[in-house]
Amino acid sequence: MASTENKKAPQNIQKATFASGCFWCTEAIYQTLKGVTSVTSGYTGGETTNPTYMEICNGDTGHAEAIELEYDPSVVSYDELLLIFFKTHNPTTLNRQGNDVGTQYRSAIFYHNNEQKEKAEAMIKKLNNEEIFDRPIVTHIVPASAFYKAEDYHQNYFNDNTLKPYCAYVIQPKLNKLAKEFTDKIRPELL
Template sequence: MKMTQVSAQAKAPVPAVDEAKASVSGHETAVFAGGCFWGTQSVFQRVKGVTSTMAGYAGGSAATATYAQVTTETTGHAESVKVVYDPSKLTYGQLLRIFFTVHDPTQLNRQGPDVGTSYRSAIFYTNDEQKKIATAYIAQMEAAHVFSKPIVTQVVPLKGFYDAESYHQDYATNNPNNPYIMVCDRPKIETLKRDFPELFQPYKGE
């Protein structure tokens, strides 16, 4: 597979519609699909206020939620990442801003060298508030022509999230010298560090 780095993206703007930070600590869940889940997980693991992440599959059924089946591109699943965060420290809009900065939301059913519906750009909302914020944010960016092409990111309800196999978890961190990680995923982390220094935190003693 030819590994071509995803082109540098514009820094996404501050969402005009967002939730207020909670007054007390808690846990909220967001689910994003932005290409290979290795890179997406490696980004959100390094965001202050995120308490845990899990690479997995969303968009299909439990019966087909295995890597071998998902890569046939017939299951309806997208490689996704479940992000659990503290809403007193981080807002859903901030997560969306990072999501749209570190991947290309104009690529249909692919991301960089990875092609297929399992690599599509999607937001799986868990409640109506997330749906409202995500839909408004995409409309805001389209109106401002933040990207040179139309945004193709799906905004769909989360009907189920299925954890990926254990060897996929922390893959980018555990395999830093893998050529794919170096070319495709490491730049995402550098983008996070550059564009959101106030939200960046090292992961696992980096």
């Protein structure tokens, strides 16, 4: 029976890809969620094959800093992932998150199927209609394309560098906000 369960598990796992500024922040947010089984920082949405971080920083690859995650929709839904995406960055600023400026820091949802596309469009319409933000959402909704894993030192960045100033002053406040607003979605060992 265990082998049958193992065969079924991978069928339930789905992918989602988001860009919401610096991928260190986005990675740390999604790593805390129940039902998220993996989070990878990387680059997507551009033209350059196998880009490096230095190429991304120059802003001429077309890629965004992004995360690709795998999740179990029976534990956390795509709608919940979307809501967390919108609530943990400013989706109304074009090509900018805080002090990070450039197209590599754009807000984008890279959908893997039509259902994800439709859910993202519906979420943006709902949030705009409810005037949740003081300006309209400028998040791009585009098909997922090649995703290039970032260099190893970018992976698990917050957890490996919690005492660095960026982690303490930028990432930790986002995690605190997440824990306050989405307590029921946070892994219990992190509360």
